[in-house]
Amino acid sequence: MINASFTLAAMKSLVDAxxxxxxxxxxxxxxxxxxxxxxxxxxxxxxxxxxxSHFDMTGVYTGLFVLMALGGILSDLAxxxxxxxxxWRPL
Numbered sequence: 001m002i003n004a005s006f007t008l009a010a011m012k013s014l015v016d017a018x019x020x021x022x023x024x025x026x027x028x029x030x031x032x033x034x035x036x037x038x039x040x041x042x043x044x045x046x047x048x049x050x051x052x053s054h055f056d057m058t059g060v061y062t063g064l065f066v067l068m069a070l071g072g073i074l075s076d077l078a079x080x081x082x083x084x085x086x087x088w089r090p091l
Contacts, residue, residue, distance in 0.1 A: 026071055033067060 036045025044063045051059025 025074055029067065029070065 033043075033045040033048075036043035037049045038045075040046045044066055048060050048063035051057070051063065
């Protein structure tokens, strides 16, 4: 019984860490995109920069949409993981 209590408490901490790291992933993704915009020859940041320099708004918005979708998917995965692992916890 005691082991089960420790496991449930540890699972809560694990899910909190995943949700916190999801927020950190967003910051890292922004930093990587800015780095790509400045220095890279490929990637989403380069797509946005190259499209903007040619006044191609479709390319700019495509890159931004991809970044937005990636953030939404990562956030949804973290929420689903929390719901699945913490079923035992009352809402």
